[in-house]
Amino acid sequence: GQSLEQPSEVTAVEGAIVQINCTYQTSGFYGLSWYQQHDGGAPTFLSYNALDGLEETGRFSSFLSRSDSYGYLLLQELQMKDSASYFCAVRSRDSSYKLIFGSGTRLLVRP
Amino acid sequence: DADVTQTPRNRITKTGKRIMLECSQTKGHDRMYWYRQDPGLGLQLIYYSFDVKDINKGEISDGYSVSRQAQAKFSLSLESAIPNQTALYFCATSDLLSTGSTAGELFFGEGSRLTVL
Numbered sequence: 277g278q279s280l281e282q283p284s285e286v287t288a289v290e291g292a293i294v295q296i297n298c299t300y301q302t303s304g305f306y307g308l309s310w311y312q313q314h315d316g317g318a319p320t321f322l323s324y325n326a327l328d329g330l331e332e333t334g335r336f337s338s339f340l341s342r343s344d345s346y347g348y349l350l351l352q353e354l355q356m357k358d359s360a361s362y363f364c365a366v367r368s369r370d371s372s373y374k375l376i377f378g379s380g381t382r383l384l385v386r387p
Numbered sequence: 388d389a390d391v392t393q394t395p396r397n398r399i400t401k402t403g404k405r406i407m408l409e410c411s412q413t414k415g416h417d418r419m420y421w422y423r424q425d426p427g428l429g430l431q432l433i434y435y436s437f438d439v440k441d442i443n444k445g446e447i448s449d450g451y452s453v454s455r456q457a458q459a460k461f462s463l464s465l466e467s468a469i470p471n472q473t474a475l476y477f478c479a480t481s482d483l484l485s486t487g488s489t490a491g492e493l494f495f496g497e498g499s500r501l502t503v504l
Contacts, residue, residue: 284427318495319430321492324491324492326490365491367490376432380429
């Protein structure tokens with residue numbers, strides 16, 4: 277089976293940098309995704325890492341270490357609109373390649 | 388128009404009633420999913436389908452059934468709703484041919500909020 281762990285809440289100040297960690301256990305790993313969800317809204321895709329290293333997309337970056345079963349999402353130059361929940365999700369290398377989600381990290385950005 | 392459309396967006400029903408949530412997509416994707424979201428529990432996979440003839444159970448399929456009527460349509464049914472099925476339900480799609488940086492991308496509908504009294 278698969279399991280993912282991420283902190284339940286993180287608070288940061290506008291303009292700062294915040295890192296949201298995710299550790300996972302899976303029987304066959306294929307990649308790690310990150311999603312953002314604002315209250316009452318649909319999850320939206322942010323990034324995907326299949327290989328070790330850092331992927332950068334604007335203010336957001338995502339990192340993966342396959343040997344450590346660990347990844348993180350890095351948000352720079354935080355803005356108030358970044359207040360949302362962030363989910364990591366594992367794509368499993370079994371017959372299904374389905375995505376299994378973590379329970380999410382609620383980020384509160386304060387002025 | 389949204390690429391992934393869910394109906395109804397909100398529904399209040401009573402225990403024991405049969406409920407169907409519908410999902411249609413215009414993205415041309417083969418893969419479709421139903422997820423359930425409870426506060427603090429993230430997204431849990433109920434069922435998924437990789438084509439019209441392929442239906443698979445997810446993590447929490449008990450009490451639910453699905454039908455893949457066409458490539459573009461995937462419906463979720465609660466045969467006899469119970470209060471602990473009160474949740475936000477999301478339909479999602481993905482592209483079989485996604486590779487590279489978008490390989491882990493799902494496209495979600497806006498959600499269907501179901502309340503069972």
